[in-house]
Amino acid sequence: MLELSFIKEHKEKVLEGLERRCYPAETSEIIDSILEKNENRKTLQGFLDVKRGEINKLSGQIGDLFKSGKQEEAQALKDQVNAVKGEMGDKEKQLIAAENQLTQLLYKIPNVPHPSVPKGKSDEDNEVHIPHQGDLPDLGESALPHWELAKKYQLFDLELGVKIAGAGFPLYRGKGAKLERALINYFLDEADKRGYEEIIPPLLVNEASGIGTGSLPDKEGQMYYMEKDDLYLIPTAEVPVTNIHRGDILDESQLPIKYTGYTPCFRREAGSYGAHVRGLNRVHQFNKVEIVRFEKPENSYAALEEMLKHVSDLLTALELPFRVLRLCGGDLTFASALTYDFEVYSAAQKRWLEVSSVSNFETFQSNRMKTRYKDSNKKKQLVHTLNGSALALARIVACILENNQTTNGIKIPVVLQPYTKFEVIS
């Protein structure tokens, strides 16, 4: 969430940000009620602090009187305390209510987009940041989509997934499973080379973790929820890995902190059906290698560029045609200040598929998580958090299968061959 002080001092920036996100005009009223609630909160707390002070003082005196045996005088002071309590009335409850309301209101305000983020409503307004170089591959009319190829070569089985779990839970097998595992290992090794510490986190998280990254309450419907245990299945490793430092006050010398982690990701994807969700294009469970960084504010955008390069290098090495988009305000996630999406061109489906998204959240997540560091002046500051997929597997597999199909089978990209230990799927 945004910092109160920021909203107070830069209200116009917050409003302008909402506009670029194409939020409904009424949202600006929330800003006003936040400021109003905060004043209300301050008044209440100021009043209560004074009254509590009086009670503390009187209670101390009562103790002294009891020790010296002056019961009656003590009783008189007790009456005074009760009188003060009478003045307090239900103001303590009001304060708690005001604080809660304030928090709830703050949860509704998304991050302020970076100045470079274009205004826009939907993915149609996204800006091409790095266009694809050269010609797009053309496989001709005989090219098969990946779900056909999967059948032909027994790589994954969606029907079996349905039998075992339900729609959207693919079962990988044979060389399909090996390709999956090869990609995971390749991606983890590449992250390792770039100094990311590997993490295997819990796949279920509690509510506090969900709130920390901004997944809750915003994406409540997107996550699988275990009511009996009050736990959520992770939609991405971002949630458990970022929460490693929830509540921490880090030392400046610890930064930057870089983590990578492979996890399956679970998404309910409620209400999304249609031609574009066939095969592995959109599933409830998929594998992903995530990278997460904690940075000093002044370094965070340089870090974002580094992540951009990292993902670009992976896609280049995999010989996949890709482009990078700068998301417009309306397509930006709630917590993000700037997001680059990577799209790979599927030559068989003749469309671009999103395979990665790298974002800078600035202090939006760290303010929720209260992740701070002590700078050189020993002042506490919120860190900047960033994360990105490097990479999400399902669609990468789809594109590798489709783009590399030949009459003699599917060619495995050279960099993966040491991992798959086979060069072609036939």
Added chain:
RNA sequence: GGAAGAGUGGCAGAGCUGGUUUAAUGCACUGGUCUUGAAAACCAGCGUGCGGCAACGUACCGGGGGUUCGAAUCCCUCCUCUUCCGCCA
């Protein structure tokens, strides 16, 4: 899942028969004195949030609730950890 015990500041560890606790003490850390430099010694500082220019006030001793003039301390509840038993990859 059952039983017992325990959760205190970066760490260790008092307090827990309710009232100089504004949480002792030690370690660690920071600054200073001393020293050619370091160590040691000594002096001082040293948690987090909110309000305030500040002095300072206030809240926080796992979370939540209660009793009381007053709660780290008593009661209820939840969570976590340890030990023992049971189950188990």
